[in-house]
Amino acid sequence: MKRQILVLGAGFGGLEVSTLLAERLVDHAEVTLIDQNDSFLFGFSKLDVLFRGSDPEKLRLPYARVLTRGVEFRQERILLSDPHRLHVRTDKSYYDPHVLVIALGADYDLAATPGLLEGGYEFYSLEGAERLRDQLTYFEGGAVVISVLGIPFKCPPAPYEGAMMLHDLLVERGLRDSSTIHVITPQPAPIPVSPEASMAVEAAMSARGIKYTRSSRVRSIDAATGVAHLKDHEEAFDLFIGVPVHKAPPVLVEAELTEDDGWVHVDPATLLTRYPRIYAIGDCVELGIPRAGVFAEAAARSAAEHIAVSITGGGAPPFRGKSQCYVEFGSGEVGRISIDFQPGVSNTATMEGPATEYADDKAQFATDRRRRWFGL
Numbered sequence: 415m416k417r418q419i420l421v422l423g424a425g426f427g428g429l430e431v432s433t434l435l436a437e438r439l440v441d442h443a444e445v446t447l448i449d450q451n452d453s454f455l456f457g458f459s460k461l462d463v464l465f466r467g468s469d470p471e472k473l474r475l476p477y478a479r480v481l482t483r484g485v486e487f488r489q490e491r492i493l494l495s496d497p498h499r500l501h502v503r504t505d506k507s508y509y510d511p512h513v514l515v516i517a518l519g520a521d522y523d524l525a526a527t528p529g530l531l532e533g534g535y536e537f538y539s540l541e542g543a544e545r546l547r548d549q550l551t552y553f554e555g556g557a558v559v560i561s562v563l564g565i566p567f568k569c570p571p572a573p574y575e576g577a578m579m580l581h582d583l584l585v586e587r588g589l590r591d592s593s594t595i596h597v598i599t600p601q602p603a604p605i606p607v608s609p610e611a612s613m614a615v616e617a618a619m620s621a622r623g624i625k626y627t628r629s630s631r632v633r634s635i636d637a638a639t640g641v642a643h644l645k646d647h648e649e650a651f652d653l654f655i656g657v658p659v660h661k662a663p664p665v666l667v668e669a670e671l672t673e674d675d676g677w678v679h680v681d682p683a684t685l686l687t688r689y690p691r692i693y694a695i696g697d698c699v700e701l702g703i704p705r706a707g708v709f710a711e712a713a714a715r716s717a718a719e720h721i722a723v724s725i726t727g728g729g730a731p732p733f734r735g736k737s738q739c740y741v742e743f744g745s746g747e748v749g750r751i752s753i754d755f756q757p758g759v760s761n762t763a764t765m766e767g768p769a770t771e772y773a774d775d776k777a778q779f780a781t782d783r784r785r786r787w788f789g790l
């Protein structure tokens with residue numbers, strides 16, 4: 415009899431792990447993939463919606479296409495999972511799989527920063543990117559503050575990509591001279607994992623007149639007075655853009671799958687949680703590496719191998735986060751960062767570019783995944 419494998423969350427991690435398992439275990443297992451949404455959207459598509467006028471409907475990749483890849487997709491909302499009994503309940507059904515893979519990503523906690531909901535903007539959700547895009551059409555110039563409001567957060571380069579692409583937009587509209595852009599972050603460097611990429615981002619911001627303040631955190635904002643409150647000073651703004659505080663999806667907290675730091679922990683070699691046959695990958699996991707789609711995918715590849723050998727026998731190498739990701743510098747230029755993360759062994763990240771040729775590379779990255787996951 416075929417084993418049942420249940421994958422919770424159809425983002426970067428869930429799509430990759432279910433595709434691999436369906437391919438690898440075609441004679442041994444049935445893979446069911448659950449997500450509350452009916453379609454997938456790349457994280458970086460939000461920058462396209464915000465700055466390139468892309469229509470979100472054309473960027474969405476319908477999960478109905480996943481069916482053709484030998485994975486059964488179900489659009490359901492996961493309500494509760496009981497890790498002790500390996501039991502999962504959704505708004506439509508319940509499951510008792512042989513193996514469970516948790517790939518539920520990270521949620522945003524806008525309320526964690528007082529004033530953000532009332533007086534700020536964000537571009538980390540699609541709705542947020544659309545709202546900010548609309549607001550920017552009315553923007554007549556002034557002080558823009560872009561601030562990282564908590565650590566960890568997805569895609570460390572994204573706030574800087576946003577700042578540099580905003581610079582281009584304001585230049586194009588003739589508003590750059592009457593505007594300031596100030597990036598404030600609690601982190602010690604733009605991309606702490608890569609000193610090389612951090613230096614390139616800092617130099618690029620400086621060349622564009624973008625002010626950068628590190629190791630500093632906005633605690634709250636006051637929309638009425640246009641002031642952001644930091645520990646020891648205030649910052650005036652006309653437009654406040656925050657990278658919201660991130661948190662694990664509540665369903666994982668309720669199931670007591672998270673630890674004191676609020677995230678799911680796993681064995682860094684196998685990606686197995688403290689529960690037998692329950693794996694966790696991607697943004698919901700604290701593994702000491704940046705939250706990024708490429709790392710969710712790398713973890714998916716490793717988890718798939720460990721799951722496959724647990725069913726068919728054999729051994730699998732420990733997880734290694736070897737990946738490439740891209741940083742938009744504006745003006746069509748993109749940097750390519752190559753990261754090799756081996757938990758407890760070493761961590762290197764080098765950057766090539768920025769150059770326009772890496773924009774083609776990034777486009778190819780998306781094309782490959784559209785084809786692989788959706789047959790498009």
Ligand SMILES: Cc1cc2nc3c(=O)[nH]c(=O)nc-3n(C[C@H](O)[C@H](O)[C@H](O)COP(=O)(O)OP(=O)(O)OC[C@H]3O[C@@H](n4cnc5c(N)ncnc54)[C@H](O)[C@@H]3O)c2cc1C
Pocket residue numbers: 422423424425426427428448449450451456457458459460461490491492493517518519520537538539568569572663665695696697698705706707708709710739740
């Ligand atoms: C602006 C921006 C730019 C980015 N650029 C890049 C980039 O260039 N490169 C890169 O590698 N990464 C990038 N990222 C980060 C990347 O999008 C994430 O790190 C990645 O999506 C994480 O994958 P995941 O599988 O862990 O989670 P996700 O892709 O977030 O997937 C989680 C899924 O779980 C589902 N889910 C959650 N809770 C429930 C529930 N209760 N019931 C049912 N379903 C549920 C969600 O609907 C979602 O589909 C960017 C992110 C942003 C915001």
